[in-house]
Amino acid sequence: MELRHLRYFVAVAEELHFTRAAERLHIAQPPLSQQIQALEAELGVRLFERHRRKVLLTEAGKQFLIRARRILADTEEAAEQARRAARGEVGELRIGFTSSLPLTPVLPGTLHRYRQHYPAVRLILREMFTTDQFLALQQEEIDVGFVRFNGLSPAAHILVRELRRDPLQVVINQRHPLAGERSLSLGQLKNEGLVCYPRSAGTGLHSVIRQLCADNGFEPKINQEAGEAITQIGLVAAGLGIAILPSPLECVKIEGVKYIPLMDEGAYLAMGIATREGEISPLVAGFLSHLNEECVQTD
Numbered sequence: 001m002e003l004r005h006l007r008y009f010v011a012v013a014e015e016l017h018f019t020r021a022a023e024r025l026h027i028a029q030p031p032l033s034q035q036i037q038a039l040e041a042e043l044g045v046r047l048f049e050r051h052r053r054k055v056l057l058t059e060a061g062k063q064f065l066i067r068a069r070r071i072l073a074d075t076e077e078a079a080e081q082a083r084r085a086a087r088g089e090v091g092e093l094r095i096g097f098t099s100s101l102p103l104t105p106v107l108p109g110t111l112h113r114y115r116q117h118y119p120a121v122r123l124i125l126r127e128m129f130t131t132d133q134f135l136a137l138q139q140e141e142i143d144v145g146f147v148r149f150n151g152l153s154p155a156a157h158i159l160v161r162e163l164r165r166d167p168l169q170v171v172i173n174q175r176h177p178l179a180g181e182r183s184l185s186l187g188q189l190k191n192e193g194l195v196c197y198p199r200s201a202g203t204g205l206h207s208v209i210r211q212l213c214a215d216n217g218f219e220p221k222i223n224q225e226a227g228e229a230i231t232q233i234g235l236v237a238a239g240l241g242i243a244i245l246p247s248p249l250e251c252v253k254i255e256g257v258k259y260i261p262l263m264d265e266g267a268y269l270a271m272g273i274a275t276r277e278g279e280i281s282p283l284v285a286g287f288l289s290h291l292n293e294e295c296v297q298t299d
Contacts (some may be wrong), residue, residue, distance in 0.1 A: 003075060005039045008032055009047065013065045014179040016055045018231070022232040088282030094124045095287075096133040096145035097269075098203070099229060103248035105161060106271065106291075107146060114290040116208045123282065131202030134158050137276055143284050148246075152204040163291070165268040166246040168208075170260045171236045183261045186216040193241040194224030195232045203267055208246055212264055233257055 011021040012032070022029040040047050047061035057065065084090045101107040111123070126142060133145035134155035147160060154160045170184050178184060190213070199206050213220045224240035226232045230252055232243040236254040246269040250259045273291065275284060 001039065001042055002039065002254075003072070005035060006072055008035050009039060010068050010072065011060060012036060012055065013057055013195075016057075027231040033106055048054040067265070068262075080116065088121070088284075088286035089118055090120045091283050092122045092124060093144070093283045093287060094126065094142040096126050096128045096136060096142040096147075096274075098130060098133075098146060098148050099127055100133060100148075100166075100246055100248045101146045103251055104166070104271070106162070110287075111292060111293050117290060118286060121286075123157075130299055131155075133274060137274060138276070140276075141292065143275075143279075143281060144287060145273045147272050148204045148268040148269050148273075149272050150204060150208060150268070152202070152207065154274065158274055159277050160272040160274045162270055162272045164271050166248055166271060168244050168262045168267040168269060169250060170235055170246050170262050171249075172246055172258050172260060173236055173239050173242070174256050174258045175239075176242070179258050179260070181260055183263045186212050186262070186264050186267075189242065190216065190218040193221050195224045195235045195241040195243045196220075196222060197227060198225040201227050205244070205246070208266075208269060212267060215264070 008021070008025065009199065011017060015021040015024060018036075019029050022032045025032065036048070043060075043064070045060040045064075047064060048057040049058055051150055081090060085297050097107055102177050105166075114121075115123075116258050126136075126146070128136065128142075130145075130147040130149060130152055133142065133147050136142040137145055137158055138155055146163075149160050157250050170178075174180050177274070178188060194209070196209060197206050209220060217271075224235055226235060229243075229245055229249050232245065233252055233254050235241065237254045244262060247259075247261075275286065275288070279285075
């Protein structure tokens with residue numbers, strides 16, 4: 001039994017007239033009659049009672065019509081789902097992002113625009129350090145990642161496109177002697193103890209800070225390590241050192257803390273979008289096409 005047999009049967013059952021059904025199907029009437037007869041022979045039942053002036057469904061035909069319509073509807077639904085999947089309109093998209101991303105326009109803006117165009121796609125969001133995102137992309141655990149990547153080398157077969165650069169700022173206790181400065185350079189901070197991410201965190205910021213300090217001729221003095229930026233800001237408020245963090249974190253307001261721009265060349269943390277090399281998923285392509293260009297301009 002083929003789907004065309006079901007279509008032929010449904011047309012005749014709805015028209016109850018072989019000639020009108022043939023016209024509806026854009027085929028000749030004799031072949032249509034032959035196909036219905038072949039279907040009845042395959043099923044071993046009569047589907048129609050044929051009279052000179054009318055055609056009627058048998059009881060078997062009435063029951064078969066219910067299932068035939070359902071099968072054709074399910075087939076069309078399956079075909080449409082396949083077409084939608086090929087267009088990236090349905091499915092599951094797994095997105096990694098670093099902790100500062102929600103504090104920028106990039107992630108909220110992109111997700112909002114994407115959701116408007118692809119409401120049926122299920123989004124799974126995972127907050128991850130950059131190196132963890134690279135590994136997750138390699139292992140196909142996420143599909144796309146928002147990463148901080150200067151100071152880090154992308155993993156093998158991972159492509160990173162820069163979206164924006166966020167200037168670094170000095171997070172300093174407001175009672176510190178330098179807290180009144182409008183801007184600072186690393187050279188002014190060489191005797192200060194730092195609160196920073198551990199090297200193992202995989203943010204890239206650790207390497208950027210070390211390189212900036214080396215450019216100024218000194219090694220950073222690490223007072224305290226903390227894996228969360230908000231924890232670092234709290235430790236600054238407690239007087240345990242200063243921190244250097246990307247500018248979006250300035251929106252974190254903790255009493256006793258000030259944010260001062262760091263003016264050294266190269267004092268920024270780049271943000272990018274990471275994908276697997278040769279990625280062909282229509283879901284990923286659709287997501288990338290809806291990156292909000294207004295949100296991702298380089299500062």
